[in-house]
Amino acid sequence: MNSQTKSQFIAVASITSELSAVMVVAKEISLAAANAKAIAFRAGDKAKGFQPITDFINELAKETIELVTNINVYALLLYRLTVNEYRRTAAYNRFEQVAKLAVGARYADSMQEPISTARTIMQDCQRQFKRDVTQLLGQLEAVMHHARAARVIAANSRIEASQAGEYLQSLQAVAESVDKAAHTIHDNVQRCRIALSIYRNS
Amino acid sequence: MKMTKIYEGAHQWIMFGRDENKPDNIIDSNQYIVRTANKCLLLEPGGTELFAPMMAAVLHHAPVEQITDLFASHQDPDVISSLGLWDQALSNAKLHAPALWEGYIRHFGCESIQYVPIPDNGETIKIESVELQIIPAHYLHSPCGFHVYDPQAKILMCGSVGSAFEAPGAPVFVERFDVHVEKMRYYHQRMMPSNQAKRAWVDRVRNLDIDILAPQHGRMFKGDDVKRFLDWFDSLQVGTGI
Ligand SMILES: [Fe+2]
Numbered sequence: 001m002n003s004q005t006k007s008q009f010i011a012v013a014s015i016t017s018e019l020s021a022v023m024v025v026a027k028e029i030s031l032a033a034a035n036a037k038a039i040a041f042r043a044g045d046k047a048k049g050f051q052p053i054t055d056f057i058n059e060l061a062k063e064t065i066e067l068v069t070n071i072n073v074y075a076l077l078l079y080r081l082t083v084n085e086y087r088r089t090a091a092y093n094r095f096e097q098v099a100k101l102a103v104g105a106r107y108a109d110s111m112q113e114p115i116s117t118a119r120t121i122m123q124d125c126q127r128q129f130k131r132d133v134t135q136l137l138g139q140l141e142a143v144m145h146h147a148r149a150a151r152v153i154a155a156n157s158r159i160e161a162s163q164a165g166e167y168l169q170s171l172q173a174v175a176e177s178v179d180k181a182a183h184t185i186h187d188n189v190q191r192c193r194i195a196l197s198i199y200r201n202s
Numbered sequence: 203m204k205m206t207k208i209y210e211g212a213h214q215w216i217m218f219g220r221d222e223n224k225p226d227n228i229i230d231s232n233q234y235i236v237r238t239a240n241k242c243l244l245l246e247p248g249g250t251e252l253f254a255p256m257m258a259a260v261l262h263h264a265p266v267e268q269i270t271d272l273f274a275s276h277q278d279p280d281v282i283s284s285l286g287l288w289d290q291a292l293s294n295a296k297l298h299a300p301a302l303w304e305g306y307i308r309h310f311g312c313e314s315i316q317y318v319p320i321p322d323n324g325e326t327i328k329i330e331s332v333e334l335q336i337i338p339a340h341y342l343h344s345p346c347g348f349h350v351y352d353p354q355a356k357i358l359m360c361g362s363v364g365s366a367f368e369a370p371g372a373p374v375f376v377e378r379f380d381v382h383v384e385k386m387r388y389y390h391q392r393m394m395p396s397n398q399a400k401r402a403w404v405d406r407v408r409n410l411d412i413d414i415l416a417p418q419h420g421r422m423f424k425g426d427d428v429k430r431f432l433d434w435f436d437s438l439q440v441g442t443g444i
Contacts, residue, residue, distance in 0.1 A: 091290040113267075
């Protein structure tokens with residue numbers, strides 16, 4: 001296996017591992033939202049501005065989980081494609097070797113057809129991989145977008161929390177955990193994107 | 203890759219082996235082809251490492267599109283791990299291999315090649331007008347294996363049976379049986395699990411008219427060495443790994 005194929009395998013495998021961490025964090029946000037909702041309910045009027053925010057956080061977390069679930073299915077397809085491309089490339093390289101070794105053989109020319117078929121299939125695989133990576137990068141971008149939105153909401157939450165009297169600390173803690181989680185998601189997804197970006201359609 | 207014609211009649215048998223460029227850490231193996239006017243059967247196609255030199259060697263005898271049939275005596279990688287590559291090179295081919303091993307052998311890659319499962323009691327396959335008998339050789343050493351007998355050429359391709367491991371460049375036929383025995387003894391005692399299976403095989407094979415015994419590793423036996431081998435194997439205690 002050459003280093004290009006190796007790093008392609010690693011890039012695809014890293015999506016799944018980074019995303020499983022994103023999943024855990026998104027679930028944490030969802031939990032923080034539920035928690036915040038309970039506090040806001042108890043705080044009543046003092047946390048009036050906080051209540052719609054909790055719903056928003058919850059929705060954001062749900063959407064992130066849904067997106068990541070879809071991306072995971074896609075990442076598996078991408079992995080299969082990588083395996084297939086590897087097999088096809090390996091075969092093509094062997095066929096070229098056959099042609100070299102068969103110089104002077106009576107039927108050496110008959111190898112031309114399998115070679116050109118293998119080349120076409122290999123190139124199709126490479127193109128398909130690039131197309132799929134470009135699409136996956138788009139989906140990852142959507143997750144990043146959600147993470148950015150969550151950070152904005154966390155900032156708003158902090159402001160609202162400051163008006164919640166004795167609930168200030170617990171609501172601030174909620175805002176804090178949303179912010180932290182959004183940060184983690186952003187970083188993980190960013191790493192996926194960097195790993196994949198060299199394979200995108202140029 | 204060394205090529206040796208071992209039968210020339212209305213069809214041909216060619217033995218391939220002793221590849222000089224083979225990596226040192228994989229065992230040497232013999233491949234065979236049965237060549238008819240328009241078709242070519244590849245017996246024991248070999249491991250992945252051997253694919254390119256093997257295919258290039260076959261191109262001296264047949265064009266790619268006439269390689270229509272493959273045969274694997276059993277499921278081992280030195281016999282058939284090249285399948286995934288043949289699968290991508292041949293557009294219209296069949297693999298004759300044990301029914302019992304189908305799900306295993308397919309791990310090597312078998313999408314375009316048609317897997318033709320051989321039932322436990324063997325069968326006859328036809329390559330154009332050549333009829334080949336597929337003879338059961340279970341537990342020798344694989345729990346499910348088959349050998350190929352060509353009554354016209356009087357050749358028995360006997361897979362693992364009769365195998366020996368030789369220095370690179372060794373002659374393709376046994377020259378002194380008494381010397382050769384020592385190269386086979388440990389392999390047969392350790393790899394063949396059943397005296398009962400061995401006896402059944404010897405009894406069956408004694409009834410065949412054989413000029414050449416063609417194993418998957420080492421040297422072939424011809425003439426009187428065929429009977430010498432059968433007598434030697436008959437009296438050998440096997441299954442010594444316990
Ligand atoms: Fe074997």
